[in-house]
Structures are given as structure tokens and as C-alpha cells.
Amino acid sequence: MTRPKILLVDDTKLILELEKSFLKASHVDVITAGDGVEALELVRKDPPDLVFMDVNMPLMDGITCCRLLKSDPFLSAVPVVMLTTAGNDEDRERARQAGCDDFLTKPVDRRLFLDMARKYTDAVDRRELRxxxxxxxxxxxxxxxxxxxxxxxxxxxxxxxxxxxxxxxxxxxxxxxxxxxxxxxxxxxxxxxxxxxxxxxxxxxxxxxxxxxxxxxxxxxxxxxxxxxxxxxx
Structure with a gap:
């Protein structure tokens, strides 16, 4: 049975490691990208089951990457959750127009992150160490x-x-x-x-x-x- 795949996209390695740690108890495969260009390449090569993507990144920002994914008929069904800065309603509106499926606010709260992931795949485990x-x-x-x-x-x-x-x-x-x-x-x-x-x-x-x-x-x-x-x- 193939394990669900989650793509994490952020130019800050610390954020990627934090999000990976949230998913360590889950039966999912986690892949990462440091910008929109790399993310787009990974999704086109092997579409994941879910994408968490930061808005502001070098080379290609999250908004542009999301727009390109959602305009591709072969990739548009991949859920994209955009990570936006608290209080930045402009970024949310741009992400909404780009076709993203949901939002999370940075800094990312573990429980909210896992609740959002569970919305799209029940393979995500929200448990603490037991x-x-x-x-x-x-x-x-x-x-x-x-x-x-x-x-x-x-x-x-x-x-x-x-x-x-x-x-x-x-x-x-x-x-x-x-x-x-x-x-x-x-x-x-x-x-x-x-x-x-x-x-x-x-x-x-x-x-x-x-x-x-x-x-x-x-x-x-x-x-x-x-x-x-x-x-x-x-």
C-alpha cells in the first residue's frame, strides 16, 4: 500500500525541520523544497497528496507556484495550503485568487498544522510521543x-x-x-x-x-x- 506523500515548501530550513517534526509519527512520506521552482518540478514529477507552501520565497514565490499548479489540469486537484504572515490579508487574498485550498498562519502551531493535514489525509497522526x-x-x-x-x-x-x-x-x-x-x-x-x-x-x-x-x-x-x-x- 502506497503511503501518502506531503510536500513542504519553505526557504527557511528551520521551518522545514519543524514541520517535518510535526509529521514524524505519521504514516506519510515527507519531501521538501526550498522555493517555488523546486516545488513545481517535484509536483510535476510525482504529484503529492498535499502541499504546505510558504508565500514569500526566492526564485518563485508561493503565490506564483500555486497559480501554476492550479492552472494545470493534471495537477489542479492537489490540495495546496498556503502559509501566510499573521494579519497579512493581502497575501491571503492573492493566495485565494491563485486557487489555494486553505491557509495557515505563521508561526505555525503544531495542532493547527496537523488538524489541517488531517483534513486532507487520515494518515496524519496528531499524537505526541506515547x-x-x-x-x-x-x-x-x-x-x-x-x-x-x-x-x-x-x-x-x-x-x-x-x-x-x-x-x-x-x-x-x-x-x-x-x-x-x-x-x-x-x-x-x-x-x-x-x-x-x-x-x-x-x-x-x-x-x-x-x-x-x-x-x-x-x-x-x-x-x-x-x-x-x-x-x-x-
Whole structure:
């Protein structure tokens, strides 16, 4: 099965490395370009599934590159997300006229970047670094408690092994005990970020279930999660 390909285009290497780090947990191939000329050549050679492109670059700026891509009938379906400077409405209007599909504001926020990528390919994983575990979890689904097991956990969320049909973006209430000295019961709010379905696995190495992102955990809950993860890593 071919992995989705994402092209990152920016003339600043630090920005490219940052965006690549956002995608390190995802089942995607990442390629990069330093200007619009190089990006255009890469897209024409092997069209990616998604392009994140800066507006201001040497040789050929992002607006011109986007316009050329969108005017090509063989490439116009490739989604292009333009990265613009905060408050620069003129750049956004020019990018919109060039045919771009979406916008992000620089400096780029990790969660917004991954949310945007997930809009165009479900192979993108928004998870923070996690550790393997076997933790019983109860979650409320349509008002009824459902038992499941967390197979990995991090301070950003967890993966629940479950055959329950839970759609992406569903908000859940979860309860779990962590094996710490205090053994606290954590009652957390979460949102389903992605789903591993039978016959359509986002992560082939995981069973049927879904990834959950925490929603506005209290500071003490974040601290307890980090304490547990640090202890588990040794």
C-alpha cells in the first residue's frame, strides 16, 4: 500500500525541520523544497497528496507556484495550503485568487498544522510521543459506560482498543487509574482524533480502536500524566 506523500515548501530550513517534526509519527512520506521552482518540478514529477507552501520565497514565490499548479489540469486537484504572515490579508487574498485550498498562519502551531493535514489525509497522526501500556479505561458513549484498554498513552492522549463504532471528532468522557504512588483516578475529556476500522487501518500495527486527544485537561492531570510517563520510561 502506497503511503501518502506531503510536500513542504519553505526557504527557511528551520521551518522545514519543524514541520517535518510535526509529521514524524505519521504514516506519510515527507519531501521538501526550498522555493517555488523546486516545488513545481517535484509536483510535476510525482504529484503529492498535499502541499504546505510558504508565500514569500526566492526564485518563485508561493503565490506564483500555486497559480501554476492550479492552472494545470493534471495537477489542479492537489490540495495546496498556503502559509501566510499573521494579519497579512493581502497575501491571503492573492493566495485565494491563485486557487489555494486553505491557509495557515505563521508561526505555525503544531495542532493547527496537523488538524489541517488531517483534513486532507487520515494518515496524519496528531499524537505526541506515547508509551506502550495496558490500562483499563471506561468511557461514556451515548450515556452508557463502555470498557476498553489503552494500549499506549501520552500527555497528549491515548489509543483505545475497542470494537465500538465511534466516529472521528466524537467527544468522550474517560476514567482511568494510573499506577503511581497516589494511584489517582483520572476523569478526562477527550476527542476522537482518528479511527482504526476493520479493512481501513490508519495504523497497521494497532488493532481496531481509536486515538483520543485530551481536551483541556487540568494542570494537575497533565502533571500526573507526565509523572506516570516519566516513571514508565525509567
Amino acid at each position: 508509551i506502550p501500556c495496558q490500562i483499563p479505561v471506561l468511557f461514556l458513549l451515548h450515556g452508557s459506560p463502555v470498557a476498553a484498554h489503552a494500549l499506549d498513552i501520552g500527555d497528549g492522549g491515548l489509543f483505545l482498543a475497542s470494537r465500538e463504532e465511534v466516529p472521528a471528532n466524537e467527544e468522550l468522557r474517560l476514567a482511568l487509574f494510573l499506577e503511581t504512588e497516589q494511584a489517582p483516578l483520572l476523569e478526562l475529556k477527550g476527542r476522537v482524533a482518528w479511527v482504526n476500522q476493520e479493512g481501513k487501518r490508519v495504523h497497521a500495527g494497532l488493532p481496531t480502536g481509536f486515538g483520543v486527544e485530551w481536551v483541556e485537561p487540568a494542570q494537575w492531570q497533565q502533571d500526573e500524566l507526565k509523572r506516570f510517563i516519566k516513571a514508565a520510561r525509567g
